[in-house]
Amino acid sequence: MVVHIASVAFTAGILYLAVPGSDLFSWHPTCMSVGFVLLVCQAIMVFSRESGLFVSSPRSEKHTLHAILNAFAFVSILFGIGAVYLNKEINNKKHFKTWHGKFGLATFVLLLGSVVGGVVNKYNQYFKRLIKPATVRIYHATFGMIVFVLAMTTVALATYSNWFRNRTDPWVARAALSVPLVLAVVVMRQVSQAYIPRMFDQRESELDAKARMVQEKVEAKLKKAKEKKLLEEQRKKEAAEKAAAAALQEESEGEGEGEEGGEEEVEEGQKAKTE
Numbered sequence: 001m002v003v004h005i006a007s008v009a010f011t012a013g014i015l016y017l018a019v020p021g022s023d024l025f026s027w028h029p030t031c032m033s034v035g036f037v038l039l040v041c042q043a044i045m046v047f048s049r050e051s052g053l054f055v056s057s058p059r060s061e062k063h064t065l066h067a068i069l070n071a072f073a074f075v076s077i078l079f080g081i082g083a084v085y086l087n088k089e090i091n092n093k094k095h096f097k098t099w100h101g102k103f104g105l106a107t108f109v110l111l112l113g114s115v116v117g118g119v120v121n122k123y124n125q126y127f128k129r130l131i132k133p134a135t136v137r138i139y140h141a142t143f144g145m146i147v148f149v150l151a152m153t154t155v156a157l158a159t160y161s162n163w164f165r166n167r168t169d170p171w172v173a174r175a176a177l178s179v180p181l182v183l184a185v186v187v188m189r190q191v192s193q194a195y196i197p198r199m200f201d202q203r204e205s206e207l208d209a210k211a212r213m214v215q216e217k218v219e220a221k222l223k224k225a226k227e228k229k230l231l232e233e234q235r236k237k238e239a240a241e242k243a244a245a246a247a248l249q250e251e252s253e254g255e256g257e258g259e260e261g262g263e264e265e266v267e268e269g270q271k272a273k274t275e
Contacts, residue, residue, distance in 0.1 A: 003045055003186050004053065010179045011038040017167045025087045029158070031080030036151040037180065039073035044148060044187050047194070067122060074115060081108060100157040107150040114140070114147045145191040152180035 014033040018026045043066045046054055054062055081104075088095055096105050117140040124133035158164055159177045168176070 003048075003183065004042070006179050006182060007038055007041045010176065013176065017164070024083055024090070025163075027083035028080050028087070029163075031076045031083065033155070035073040035076035035080060036148070037155060037183070039069045039076065040148060040151065041183055041187070043069035043073065044144065044190070048190050050190075063122070067118065070115075070118060074111070077108070077111070098157075098161070100154060100161060103150060103154040103157060107147060107154050110143070110147045110150065114144050117143055141191050141194070145187055148187050149184045152184035155180040 011033045014029050014037075018029045020026050020030040046062050046066050046069070049055060054065065057065075085095070087093075096102050117136070120127050120131075121133075121136045121140045124136050127136070156177055159173050164176075165173060
């Protein structure tokens with residue numbers, strides 16, 4: 001719960017300092033804090049077993065909420081980047097000259113990759129022939145963690161900017177610096193405990209388990225059908241052998257009766273001659 005309070009409080013503080021709409025640049029800190037500190041953070045914490053607000057919710061609902069929060073976050077981040085870019089263009093200032101700007105650029109580039117990974121993870125049934133859903137989930141979570149840590153580093157660097165220092169007291173700046181660092185550590189801990197061990201110990205996902213069970217059932221049915229067919233063939237073979245043996249026995253018995261009849265005729269002929 002502390003993470004949620006810190007996330008909301010930090011975002012509210014930035015909104016108070018920025019006064020959204022007061023000028024073009026004010027939308028940069030506003031949109032970026034809403035996007036990363038509030039929405040992305042909450043989207044990740046949805047899966048937390050310790051501080052999640054939806055601990056008892058089904059996994060499918062958590063995935064849906066995660067996707068919705070990240071979608072709104074991405075739109076907000078785009079507006080924030082657009083605001084600072086236009087502001088620098090209007091004032092003829094160079095881009096990405098500070099550490100804050102450089103880390104921000106790296107964060108956005110990696111964020112695009114994380115978005116692609118999220119889409120693949122969401123619709124993994126269409127890509128399961130290329131990569132296992134469990135593998136996609138693990139790498140998406142790990143990559144998302146890296147993006148969030150970079151984003152929190154960028155936010156922390158923003159507390160050293162002239163814009164922030166001119167609007168706050170030194171102790172406020174130090175307190176504000178601790179918030180993104182704490183959020184980054186919490187997310188790193190959550191993801192590292194839940195996903196990173198699976199990179200070295202690949203556990204079977206629910207989809208893979210279901211696919212394996214279906215395959216085992218199909219193989220069992222095929223094996224049973226094959227055994228049944230072999231048994232029928234064996235029975236037919238045995239029946240044919242019995243029929244052949246019976247026919248042979250009848251034939252041998254018929255020949256025996258013919259020989260006995262011939263001997264009787266010979267004896268009767270001999271008796272007639274003697275008489």
